[in-house]
Amino acid sequence: EVQLVESGGGLVKPGGSLRLSCAASGFAFSSYSMNWVRQAPGKGLEWVSTISGTKSDVYYADSVKGRFTISRDTAKNSLELQMNNLRAEDTAVYYCARDLDYGLGSYFFDQWGPGTLVTVSS
Amino acid sequence: DIQMTQSPSSVSASVGDRVTITCRASQGIRTWVAWYQQKPGKAPKVLIYAASTLLTGVPSRFSGSGSGTDFTLTISSLQPEDFATYYCQQSNRFPLTFGGGTKVEIK
Numbered sequence: 520e521v522q523l524v525e526s527g528g529g530l531v532k533p534g535g536s537l538r539l540s541c542a543a544s545g546f547a548f549s550s551y552s553m554n555w556v557r558q559a560p561g562k563g564l565e566w567v568s569t570i571s572g573t574k575s576d577v578y579y580a581d582s583v584k585g586r587f588t589i590s591r592d593t594a595k596n597s598l599e600l601q602m603n604n605l606r607a608e609d610t611a612v613y614y615c616a617r618d619l620d621y622g623l624g625s626y627f628f629d630q631w632g633p634g635t636l637v638t639v640s641s
Numbered sequence: 642d643i644q645m646t647q648s649p650s651s652v653s654a655s656v657g658d659r660v661t662i663t664c665r666a667s668q669g670i671r672t673w674v675a676w677y678q679q680k681p682g683k684a685p686k687v688l689i690y691a692a693s694t695l696l697t698g699v700p701s702r703f704s705g706s707g708s709g710t711d712f713t714l715t716i717s718s719l720q721p722e723d724f725a726t727y728y729c730q731q732s733n734r735f736p737l738t739f740g741g742g743t744k745v746e747i748k
């Protein structure tokens with residue numbers, strides 16, 4: 520069974536940093552592109568970042584470029600998101616999501632974790 | 642960036658009704674569209690990808706159509722478990738973008 524479980528969320532002050540993790544199991548982790556998608560309270564879905572299975576391709580939303588860094592640890596089957604210089608508008612539930620396609624990315628998301636809440640507030 | 646404009650933003654419907662949700666892309670995206678269902682407090686669930694391909698296990702009352710800029714999600718006969726918010730998403734190019742969502746509510 521495919522499982523994705525996020526951790527690392529919490530309350531942080533503006534300008535602070537947080538590192539999110541997503542533990543993946545039940546599939547060939549290194550063969551799938553992985554993604555972070557967020558949802559501000561009461562709002563819609565916003566794509567944040569994507570990393571290919573080979574780690575050679577990385578993409579970011581303009582709203583987080585230069586502040587967030589996506590990475591993956593194949594040995595640990597883990598996806599990470601390092602978030603620096605956090606702003607109030609980064610407050611959201613952050614979801615880890617797997618690409619639907621094995622190998623080549625489709626950039627659709629077929630498996631999601633339950634999410635972890637990040638709150639940026641003084 | 643490709644904007645995905647969903648309509649309506651909400652719809653009130655009864656069990657058994659046919660419901661249609663549309664999504665318009667700001668530029669042509671061939672069939673690079675997926676549809677997701679999200680229930681309160683839960684992660685989204687993909688229903689359809691590549692505009693019209695139903696995921697395994699998704700009931701056949703859900704269908705998708707369209708190409709280019711105009712896309713449609715149809716629920717042929719609304720069931721109690723279908724009351725949720727639905728999102729379209731394009732993957733034609735980065736940044737990946739979602740529609741604003743359509744909340745399907747009980748009439």
